[in-house]
């Protein structure tokens with residue numbers, strides 16, 4: 710087999726020959742909040758619970774508006790509106806939702822249809838993981854999770870915005886999971902930035918959703934280079 714060592718070179722040549730002429734591009738942008746959001750609410754019942762209070766030095770608050778010093782807005786779910794039937798969820802790595810200090814972390818997350826959502830209990834107390842979907846086809850679950858218990862795994866077959874997770878033991882615990890039928894979405898970070906990767910060329914409507922501030926859209930056309938779309942939300 711003298712030719713064997715040439716095989717990788719031939720393979721690479723063949724792959725380059727069939728590579729598509731246009732490449733997918735990223736949709737990138739920054740989300741900004743104008744105005745001063747309402748003050749977050751202290752979670753006093755958490756501190757009334759000895760198990761939970763033991764895990765906090767200071768009074769925890771809600772995180773409805775996660776805003777940086779220049780108005781950089783986190784926890785905005787950005788997606789391509791109406792893109793369905795493109796899920797790669799079955800082969801995508803799981804997304805983790807943890808329970809830490811009697812709070813869900815993160816509280817805003819997004820997954821694909823069919824993608825595993827793994828719920829962990831990092832606390833020394835029991836939690837009750839209760840998801841309450843409102844879209845037909847997505848199943849409600851209500852599972853107790855003891856300290857040190859195995860992770861719980863959920864999947865949802867239908868797209869749904871802000872599918873609620875709550876804990877029936879600790880009524881202040883909430884997380885919101887948005888489910889998309891494509892990989893084209895992301896959640897803005899503490900710097901307000903988002904990236905939707907590898908979008909094929911075409912015309913799209915980019916939708917930005919914040920749980921308290923509502924929804925905005927912008928039309929874009931993706932060709933062969935990255936496209937920038939910025940959103941500004943306002944509190945009145």
Ligand SMILES: [Cu+2]
Pocket residue numbers: 811835836837876877878879882
């Ligand atoms: Cu709990």
